[in-house]
Each structure stands twice: as C-alpha cells, then as structure tokens.
Amino acid sequence: MIEGISIHHILTVTTIMFFIGAYGFLTRKNLITMLMSIELVLNAVNINFVAFNKYLYPENMQGHFFSMFIIGIAAAEAAVAIAIIINIYRNIHSIDVEDIEQMKY
C-alpha cells in the first residue's frame, strides 16, 4: 500500500489505460501497434488485480497469481502473433491493416 494514494486513484488510472488500449486497437493501422494496444489492456487488468489484492483482500494471493499468469500468457500470445505478422510481411512486404484486405464482407 502506498501512503496517500487510495484505491480510487489506481482504479482511475487502470480504467483510463484500458480505454486507451481499446481505442488504440480500434484506430491504429499498424499490426504491431495493435499488439501494443492489447498489451496496454492486459496491463490495466494486471494493475487492477494487484491493487484489489493489496488494498482489499491482503489475506490471500489470488490476484497476484492471476496477474503473473496473464503476463506469461501475453508473452506467448505476442510470440505467435508476431510470427504470423512476419509471415505476412514476407508475403506482401507490408504490415499495414489497409493492405490486409483479400477477404472482406
């Protein structure tokens, strides 16, 4: 717990982070930037879990464990996503979403 900072401050920050991530995912045109926006969403969730655990339920560690697993899985997800993005780059020499449009509607 940090002196002078209540859980409301932390929750405000994480909510803003979550919606910045969502906005970035929907508006960015670059696949890597979209992946970064997803990381922002997941990190907001991580801070949420840790803050809830620390401030409200300090007797057990469920929130801490949950955030550690999220970090690990986010890395695995990014690895697979980047592998596929590299494959796309080899095929069409671009990672812009505007160019990934063979299939629509």
Add this chain to the structure above:
Amino acid sequence: MDFNQFIIMKHELLLTITVMVLLVAELTINDKKRIIPIAISLFGLHTALGFFWNESGALFGGMYQTSELIILMKNILNIGVFIVLLQSANWLRKPENFNKISEYFILLFSTLIGMNFMISSGEFLMFYLGLELATIPMAALVAYNTFNQKSAEAGVKLILSAAFSSGIMLFGISLFYGQFGSTYFQQLSMISMDTPLAILALIFFLSGLSFKISLVPFHLWTADVYEGAPVNITSYLSVISKGAAVFILTILLFTIFRTMVEVWTNIIYIIAILTMTIGNLFAIRQQNIKRFLAFSSIAQAGFILLGIIGTSSLGMATVIYFMLIYIFSNLGAFGVVSVISDYSGKENIDDYNGLYHSNPKLSLVMMLSLFSLAGIPPIAGFFGKFFLFTAAAEQGYYWLVLIAVINATISLYYYLIVVKAMFINKNDTPIAKIKSDNYARFALVICVVGIFIIGFFGSLFEYINHLSFGI
C-alpha cells in the same frame, strides 16, 4: 495423488500422453505419412476410453472439477474431433504439408486439452488458462498454409481479435474479483450479485466470451477466418471450438451468474435476435461456400441461445442435444466441402452447379446435412431446433420464438440455394467425378448415420435431460 485422481483427469492426461507419443513419433519415424494412421488410432482409443471409468469430483482445491455432465460434454467434443481428423487425412497427405503432419496433430490436440480444461474449470484462472490454450495454437493452425497469403491473413485476424477479446473478458473478471474477493466458482455462486458494478463486469465478461461463440455484434472475425483457414481447420473452429465455448457459457450462466438471471436473460434476448437475423441475412449474399457456412454457423449460434434463455434443466439439455446434432450435420457439410476442395480446389457455390450428375453420393450427403441444419422434419436437425424452441416457449418468450421461426424459414431459403445449385442448375464444366479416400468416406458415413439416428433415439435425450440442471 492416488490412482483415483488420475481417473478424474483422464481426458486431459490421455491427450497429454498422446501429444508426447506424437512428439517421439515425429523424431523416430522417417516416413511422415505413417504418423497419420498412428495419430488417428491413438485419438480413437482416447475417444473410446472417454466413455469408461466416469468418476466425478474436484481436484486442486476446487480449481478443477468434473461431473457426469462435463464428461458427456467432453465425449461429444471428442467424437467431433475424431470425425475432423478422419476428414483431414487426405489433405495432410499432400506434398506441401509433408513436413508439418505431426505439427497439425500436436497443435490440434493442444487446443482440445485447453477446451477440456476450460469446460471443467472451477475457477476463473483455470478458465482463462484453458481458454488461451485453446486459442493460441488455434491461430497457428489457421495460419498453417505458410505460403498462402489468405491463411496468414486469417491467422492474424484471429489472434488479434482473440487477444483483444480475452483482454476485455479479463477486465470483467478483475472487477468480479475486486467486488467479491474470490475467483472460485464455488464461492461466487453462493454470493448474491446484483450490484451495478457486477452488471458492468458481467457485460465485459460476456462480450469476451461472445467473441469465441461469434455472436453478433462480436462476429466480424468469423467469416474472414473461416474463409482463409484450411477447410478442416474451419470445420474444427466452427464445430468444436464453438461447442466448447457454448458449453462453458451455459455452465457459467447457470451456476455463478444465477443470481443475475434477470440481467443476463435480457442481454441474451437481444443478442439472440441480432445473431439469428444478421447471420441469416449475410448468409444469403455469400458466394464462397466456406463464408456461407460461416454465416450459417453464426445463425445457428443464435438458435442455441434460445435454449440458454430457457434457464431450466430442459434448456440446458436442449443446448447439449442441439450441439450433438450440430456436430454431425455441420461436419457432414464441411466433409463434402473438404473432399471437393482437396480434389478440385473449388470453393465457390457456383462451382457446385451440376454436382449431382458427376458425384451423386457426395451431393446427397451435402443435401442431408444442409436439410439437417435447416431443420426439415424427418432428420435430427428438426428435433434439435424444435426442443430449443420448446425450452424458450416454456418460459414465455413467445415473441422470441416467433422471430426464431421466421429466421428458420429464411435459413431454409439459402440452404436450398446450394441444393438447387447441386441438383437443378446446369453446368458445362462440372466438377469431375471424385473417388474419395476411405478415411473421408468413413467420416461421411458416421455423419449421415448420426444425422438419421439421433433424432429417433429418444433415450439419448432422456439421458442428457437427466444429467442437466437448471437455475
């Protein structure tokens, strides 16, 4: 850990052993084509063993739980995966897949392990891990054709939207945790949750899970991914992946969210209407048969919601029963599409013109599967839809049932477009006569037998109904 605890986890442990055996087989066997019969027979053994030694219980302090109902769900998924494996044998033997045969099986079985863990999870962390284990190898499978741009495009669309949706779902879970201080389903189902924050968390959670079932308005990835992926992966996605997500959604809504039943029935009501209508309307204008089946599967998911909104044990039984029928009918249709795509490379509905004159058996199987999907009386699909409508009508949702009946009629129109193309339309250059391999033939026979028999096999529904529970 005594022997009994191994028996409780038998589905997951057997699959893990299968994956290990395949890893060793990849190293020791030189002729890679021989891996196909080994993997299929190992999985057949796993499917058969799934029916015996059914123990229910909980492990790891309640993080993992199983019951007779959950074992039944896993067995239904196993049967579906077995049919998918049989259908994919011929496609795997092609020279471009030669070095990746065991990868296909290992990734596919990993996703199935994830789905099994997801269905029998007793805690949100376990649920999330199962969901991700089911999703991440799936993206690798969708991007399986390395040199095909469409396949890579489908893969990136799947992984990005799946990661984003699980982010949204996790935000909902974190709000649940913050409010109630626990992630265990056992404890959460005891708490009465009707606070505004819990409703917000429920909406986040449901929108994350709806991505997996491809409910409108979270369906936009479906058609693209289904079109770009190899046909057999598409059938796996549309049947097994969707089935597992529907099962866990039903279980979660009926256990931990039962105190919010007024809230989520309203949400499901609107989503069901949107999903049926939009899925059907978009299916009419499709030219590619895989996209067509994608939108048809979106519409079918809308019908499944009618069973969930029933909120009774009858409702849950109809959902499971419909899923069983849906596996056979959709895999029958995808089986024909996969045979035709393997041998001729054609995937448009126009290419199916005059198929009956060159390949009468294949077109009959396709017709039966499409009739079963549409719900024409003597076949199993009719009973499945009829029971779903009964479950919703029992709770007094007459308007919803009326809209569903209208949608079923619309769906008959577009299923008949394909049937008309096969049987009536003329074509100067029809698809040549196909002599399909024994694996695919066996799979299609299983599907046809399933479509015919399940509808008349009343004791099966009684059995499912006896296991199900309501709110």
